[in-house]
Amino acid sequence: MGEFYQLKAKDIQGKEKQLEEYKGKVVLVVNTASECGFTPQFEGLEKLYKEYKDEGLVVLGFPCNQFGKQEPGDEKSIAEGCMVNYGVTFPMFSKVDVNGKNAHPLFKYLKKELGGLLGSKIKWNFTKFLIDREGKPVKRFAPITKPENMEEDIKRLL
Template identity: 75%
Template sequence: MASEFYNLSAKTLQGKEVPMEEYKGKVVLVVNTASKCGLTPQYEGLEKLYREHKDEGLVILGFPCNQFGNQEPGGRKEIEEGCLINYGVSFPMFDKVDVNGDNTHPVFKYLKSNLGGLFGSRIKWNFTKFLIGPDGKPVKRFAPITKPEKIEPYIEKLLAKKSS
């Protein structure tokens, strides 16, 4: 049975609608991001993870969000430039979304309903991370303060399972 995750889609920063089905068979890390947050330097760790494991089947999906302390106030162009210039981000970045409330993006609605956190399903802050297996099933949720390198063992385990 196909995962509901693959029925969802999101718009990239360039305005292109991308079906999550495009990531079928890959290990996916979904992150709500912000460019003016104390945790923003995590972009570096995320990019490092992506570069080291993308050829094995890892994809990181960044979703800018301005719901926490107004830390992502810019538009598409500013977000894209900030990610590229400051952190060399080459993984897919999507349009700004809401991760809580009435306008929660469907990707986050799905992930939160499958992987509740310490505060119920609500996302508490920027850089909350959701790891999805190659079958499209949510595997684990990581707190905003969890550094990307701490997630690597989980990613490697899923990648190893994928290739066996």
């Protein structure tokens, strides 16, 4: 069993989820923020999720307040904002750190597996990690990469 499936995270309601729950799916992990210039990407992420969820895609959103304090709210306000403003139906998780000593184990693992251009550190909100059906991280996308520009990579894994 892949290391990805051994990890766990709290969902936006505070309930612990085993990532093993997503075994056999193509997973797109995204660190999100509600007050970022890239926040409109929620719309594209939701579109991808709706279009491909029946084929096995799942998008996992992880709010993070480490970049410009662009995710200041609590889980309730984050969940409401994602739903009201962008119609998000994909799984959202509790706020996490993605860098530093308090980085969530999931992001420590993803950064180790898929380092960025300037080292493994995540540089900004909406960095995206694509994981195949076996739980292996296969591609990292920069914050500026729009969800629709990831579609071919996702389709290849589906």
